Amino acid sequence: MTGTFVGMPAFPKAAHDAVRNKTLRGNLRHATHTIRDKRARAVTELEDWARLREAGKQIKDHTLHHLDRYLVQLEDAVTAAGGTVHWAADADEANRIVTYLVKATGETEVVKVKSMATQEIGLNEALEAEGIHAYETDLAELIVQLGKDRPSHILVPAIHRNRGEIRDIFKREMGEWGRPAPDGLTDTPAELAEAARLHLREKFLRAKVGISGANFMVAETGTLVVVESEGNGRMCLTLPETLISVVGIEKIVPTWRDLEVFLQTLPRSSTAERMNPYTSMWTGTTDEDGPQTFHLVLIDNGRTDTLADEVGRQALRCIRCSACLNVCPVYERAGGHAYGSVYPGPIGAILSPQLRGTESEIDASLPYASSLCGACYEVCPVAIDIPEVLVHLRERVVEGGPVTRQGAKVVLKPAKGHAAERAAMRAARWAFSHPGALRTGQRLASRTRRLHPRSLPGPGQAWSASREMPAVPAEPFRDWWQRTRGGKDAK
Amino acid sequence: MSSRDLILGRVRRALADVPKDDTPPVPERPGRDPQYEQAVDRTYLREHGDRTTEQTVDLLAENLADYRAIVHRTDNGGLPGVIARLLAERGSRTVLVPSGLPPEWLAEAADATRVPDSAASTPHELDEIDSVVTGCAVAIAETGTIVLDGGPDQGRRRITLVPDHHICVVRVPGQVVSSVPQALDRLDPARPLTWISGPSATSDIELDRVEGVHGPRTLEVVLVAGD
Structure with missing residues (x-):
């Protein structure tokens, strides 16, 4: 995954700056609390939610466990329906393929449906470098593109912007890209949506090439599914002559019937709706209806490396609903930019370090961007145990060990900067296996407790900067147990 | 390699x-x-709740309206009058017509010029048209969804996208199912499918739903009894 934001500081530094931005915190708090309550209501409507969640998990696990076969089956089905399938091992290859396909049409502009995969590979920048303009058409993506900004949420990339900021961006930038914002534009959401409608319509109507991702690909039928709200997806999927869909290999479900699970759980988890306004499903091409040329670009870009990790592979179940972001206390305060990836929040904290590896400073810090409260796991519609993977990745960062990188097995060295943690763990291991020493140490700690500092010196300083030092009791537990015979003689 | x-x-x-x-x-x-x-453990429900056919149709109407579709109810005899009235109230001068739309549906719409759905029309031409009238493949009560499958009374996908006003006729109770699983059973994946739940909307500004972005901003659903 090459979508690292260049020069990104580690999470604690970026979060430290973000929590001091009052506008950002206000915007995030308002948005996440609005959606949190609505999601809970939408989920309560379905009495079988827990069973749908379990079925979704099982479908995805089964698919991942047989991914090679389902990929081949999907390729056959898409090809039989009139599409062309391409395979890209990494971001560069995917960008080269898409650029080549666009150039083959002779066009110099494309309209895009919101897609995490194309964000991940940096497609817009790659196309721009070849003289091809890519227009984002999702409202939030448009706000980000016009504002020369970075996305901060999976579903609503401009969640860090409030209506006033959006109006200012539209007034300032729309004229540079095409039709300017209407005179006297106010900050009411309806007027802002109308401004986007007018601005983008001329682009939709003349577009010859559309680029999309997909929420699901059905192996047995070759059907692709895009779930959306605004109709910009339908515009990009049906008006152009050529459609190029860039999709991660983990987006497969085996059968048509499997959609009955995800079309119930995804809308409720993401926008808290019974059903999103528009869902498009297409199988190859249809004569005289929609694009007559269809390309599917399947991307790996770190997914097979993630698949090789028996604990971490569950992250590939993700259906990108973003419910975990909306409930996360860390995300709510730090915002999405601090995660240094197109995948922010709890899912980003386990996905980015697996897709990209834990070698960079930001990726090594992401498994720590969590209080391990578990709210993300509770709301996940495919039951990804995010805390479990976070702890697993922390161990990898601290201890190193065997991992898969670009298909090859390598052994990671322990990360720098965790020497104190490793030393503490080694000391703990030694103390717990030497009961005499442990007893002496505990007694010593109890007797000297009034002398303990409030923060740790040296390498421990970082740890105690944001935490209270634990209070040491007047008497060690084991001494109390012996003295009172397990509480029988207490008082 | x-x-x-x-x-x-x-x-x-x-x-x-x-x-x-x-x-x-x-x-x-x-x-x-x-x-x-x-x-895969599929012990989840095939539908939610226990309803009579009539109650299922009522639920469809309720959920369509909840997401700001405008719902009308009539019977076969009343349908041409309802469509004519909706087009007149909107002031529509032009209406897109799928090739297989029953002619009697538009029998009373005297003022609107019919524009046939054609592969030759450009997107810019479609953008000049006021309204579109279609049937549907199936409607889902629990979610307030209508599904189009490109059948003769529904036409190409783009005709229900570019015009700003869509009138969709649902035959009740024949075309109505309770749930998403039941709808998928009825649909053919080989056809291009469009699932529509209310008019175009967005949640992109402060995660609050606002109706009316790129798709038709007015969706009128006519439930026709007696098939």
Whole structure:
């Protein structure tokens, strides 16, 4: 995954700056609390939610466990329906393929449906470098593109912007890209949506090439599914002559019937709706209806490396609903930019370090961007145990060990900067296996407790900067147990 | 080595820990593979709640309206009058007509010029048209969804997208199902499908839903009894 934001500081530094931005915190708090309550209501409507969640998990696990076969089956089905399938091992290859396909049409502009995969590979920048303009058409993506900004949420990339900021961006930038914002534009959401409608319509109507991702690909039928709200997806999927869909290999479900699970759980988890306004499903091409040329670009870009990790592979179940972001206390305060990836929040904290590896400073810090409260796991519609993977990745960062990188097995060295943690763990291991020493140490700690500092010196300083030092009791537990015979003689 | 073989090879090596013997055969048809069926626990509900046919139609109307579709109810005899009235109230001068739309549906719409759905029309031409009238393939009560499958009374996908006003006729109770699983049973994946739940909307400004972005901003659904 090459979508690292260049020069990104580690999470604690970026979060430290973000929590001091009052506008950002206000915007995030308002948005996440609005959606949190609505999601809970939408989920309560379905009495079988827990069973749908379990079925979704099982479908995805089964698919991942047989991914090679389902990929081949999907390729056959898409090809039989009139599409062309391409395979890209990494971001560069995917960008080269898409650029080549666009150039083959002779066009110099494309309209895009919101897609995490194309964000991940940096497609817009790659196309721009070849003289091809890519227009984002999702409202939030448009706000980000016009504002020369970075996305901060999976579903609503401009969640860090409030209506006033959006109006200012539209007034300032729309004229540079095409039709300017209407005179006297106010900050009411309806007027802002109308401004986007007018601005983008001329682009939709003349577009010859559309680029999309997909929420699901059905192996047995070759059907692709895009779930959306605004109709910009339908515009990009049906008006152009050529459609190029860039999709991660983990987006497969085996059968048509499997959609009955995800079309119930995804809308409720993401926008808290019974059903999103528009869902498009297409199988190859249809004569005289929609694009007559269809390309599917399947991307790996770190997914097979993630698949090789028996604990971490569950992250590939993700259906990108973003419910975990909306409930996360860390995300709510730090915002999405601090995660240094197109995948922010709890899912980003386990996905980015697996897709990209834990070698960079930001990726090594992401498994720590969590209080391990578990709210993300509770709301996940495919039951990804995010805390479990976070702890697993922390161990990898601290201890190193065997991992898969670009298909090859390598052994990671322990990360720098965790020497104190490793030393503490080694000391703990030694103390717990030497009961005499442990007893002496505990007694010593109890007797000297009034002398303990409030923060740790040296390498421990970082740890105690944001935490209270634990209070040491007047008497060690084991001494109390012996003295009172397990509480029988207490008082 | 091609990237295809490279990726498939990586997948197989990544799954070295997964037992080989639990691999079921490739499913040929939905729900027909006993081993895949065993791999997934499908004890979730086929529909939610216990309703009469009439109650299911009422729920459809309620959920359509909840997401700001405008719902009208009539019977076969009343349908041409309702469509004519909706077009007149909107002031529509032009109306797109799918090739297989029953002619009697528009029999009383004297003022609107009919524009046939045609492969030759450009998107700019479609953008000049005021309204579109279609049937549908199926409607889902629990979610307030209508599904179009490009059938003769529905036409190409783009005709229900570019005009700003869509009138969709649902025959009740024949075209109504309760739930998403029941709808998928009725639909053919080989056809291009469009699921519509209310008019175009967005949640992109402060995660609050606002109606009316790129798709038709007015969706009128006419429930026609007596099929």
